[in-house]
Amino acid sequence: MSETYTKLVLPRDADTGVVQAGVSIGQIFLEFLIIGATSFGGVVPYLRGSLVTKRHWIDDKEFVEMLSISQSLPGLNATNMAILVGQKLRGVLGAVVAIIGVCLPGAVIMYAVGVFYRSHGDHVWVTAALKGVAAAAVGLILYTVVGLSKKSLADKFDFVFMALTVIAVNRLHQSVPHTLVAVGLLAILFHRPRKEPRESVDR
Amino acid sequence: MNQTPALVRVFAYLSLLTIGGGMAAFPEMKILTVEVHNWLTFPQLIHLYSVGQMAPGPNMMMIVPIGAWAGGVLGAIVVVLAFFGPTAVLTFIVGGLWNKLEKWPWRRSIQQGLAPVSIGLLLAGCFTMAKGAILGFETATIAVVVLLLLLHYKINPALLILAGALIGVLSFTP
Numbered sequence: 001m002s003e004t005y006t007k008l009v010l011p012r013d014a015d016t017g018v019v020q021a022g023v024s025i026g027q028i029f030l031e032f033l034i035i036g037a038t039s040f041g042g043v044v045p046y047l048r049g050s051l052v053t054k055r056h057w058i059d060d061k062e063f064v065e066m067l068s069i070s071q072s073l074p075g076l077n078a079t080n081m082a083i084l085v086g087q088k089l090r091g092v093l094g095a096v097v098a099i100i101g102v103c104l105p106g107a108v109i110m111y112a113v114g115v116f117y118r119s120h121g122d123h124v125w126v127t128a129a130l131k132g133v134a135a136a137a138v139g140l141i142l143y144t145v146v147g148l149s150k151k152s153l154a155d156k157f158d159f160v161f162m163a164l165t166v167i168a169v170n171r172l173h174q175s176v177p178h179t180l181v182a183v184g185l186l187a188i189l190f191h192r193p194r195k196e197p198r199e200s201v202d203r
Numbered sequence: 204m205n206q207t208p209a210l211v212r213v214f215a216y217l218s219l220l221t222i223g224g225g226m227a228a229f230p231e232m233k234i235l236t237v238e239v240h241n242w243l244t245f246p247q248l249i250h251l252y253s254v255g256q257m258a259p260g261p262n263m264m265m266i267v268p269i270g271a272w273a274g275g276v277l278g279a280i281v282v283v284l285a286f287f288g289p290t291a292v293l294t295f296i297v298g299g300l301w302n303k304l305e306k307w308p309w310r311r312s313i314q315q316g317l318a319p320v321s322i323g324l325l326l327a328g329c330f331t332m333a334k335g336a337i338l339g340f341e342t343a344t345i346a347v348v349v350l351l352l353l354l355h356y357k358i359n360p361a362l363l364i365l366a367g368a369l370i371g372v373l374s375f376t377p
Contacts, residue, residue, distance in 0.1 A: 036260040041361035074219045075290030078261040083294045106260025107267050114268025130250045132371020134336035136364045137253035139349025141329040148322050158319040165323025176220040188316030193308030
């Protein structure tokens with residue numbers, strides 16, 4: 001890797017002391033495979049522990065920045081983060097092996113779950129367990145919603161946009177793309193750049 | 204009938220709806236996989252999603268069994284590629300540009316504007332799922348207790364889902 005290439009791709013690393021030179025494709029794959037196999041209950045904390053704390057491949061500031069990009073784009077946080085980190089470390093190939101690594105264990109496990117569910121899904125005990133599992137999952141999603149709202153909803157109008165989205169999808173049965181374009185544009189225009197930053201925005 | 208083209212179309216489309224999280228695509232996933240293509244039933248979709256929360260890795264790997272049931276091993280592979288491919292390419296391209304746009308004032312506007320909409324999409328997905336998962340007082344209690352526990356204690360969510368299975372067996376077996 002030439003010096004120019006390093007500077008071009010990793011402009012900030014010279015002064016943060018992040019170890020990024022010489023990370024091999026194999027190392028990237030293995031690290032993401034381990035994350036993919038062990039990240040029970042949500043990938044993001046495991047990503048931070050592994051990539052920032054253990055390996056020092058990215059620093060905390062980069063991690064937060066990448067996470068905010070991951071959240072604004074379609075795609076799951078886990079896979080978007082894999083793409084961004086892999087891309088930063090080793091370009092296209094790095095991104096490809098990172099996303100394969102993080103997906104592979106869960107995909108194999110869920111394939112097996114599918115086979116088992118097909119053959120035993122109507123067993124009384126399984127049905128009873130699944131009833132409890134599904135109810136608990138609803139609680140988990142609600143928790144995600146509460147957590148995200150606390151973190152990223154700054155303005156009271158944000159709750160109006162949130163409610164409009166729910167009404168459009170659940171009550172008016174609008175498709176997600178239509179809702180996204182309509183409410184999304186409205187919300188982006190509401191948060192348009194201003195010369196004088198407002199109090200609530202400029203926290 | 205060969206389901207592969209339909210699997211590609213449906214999951215590539217759903218992929219682009221997952222803003223804020225996989226749950227954002229859930230209402231349309233229900234319509235397309237259950238009502239339009241009959242690949243599985245609504246209770247099965249809910250079960251797969253919920254069990255999927257216990258598996259490690261990205262939390263939408265429940266698409267794998269849907270692909271497998273509709274089209275075997277090939278179906279499973281096709282579904283994963285269709286569901287993760289488009290957003291991976293998009294993130295790769297935008298990720299590179301996004302940092303260069305740090306000074307662009309609209310960057311902040313887009314992030315702030317999309318936040319409430321993406322949370323709304325998650326909530327809409329949650330309500331869709333709740334219609335099939337919250338069936339009475341007991342299931343509602345389980346959901347609320349899980350929410351409260353997560354809000355007040357640092358517990359691994361996968362353990363709570365597992366606990367949900369246990370409580371399910373104890374309270375719903377005849």
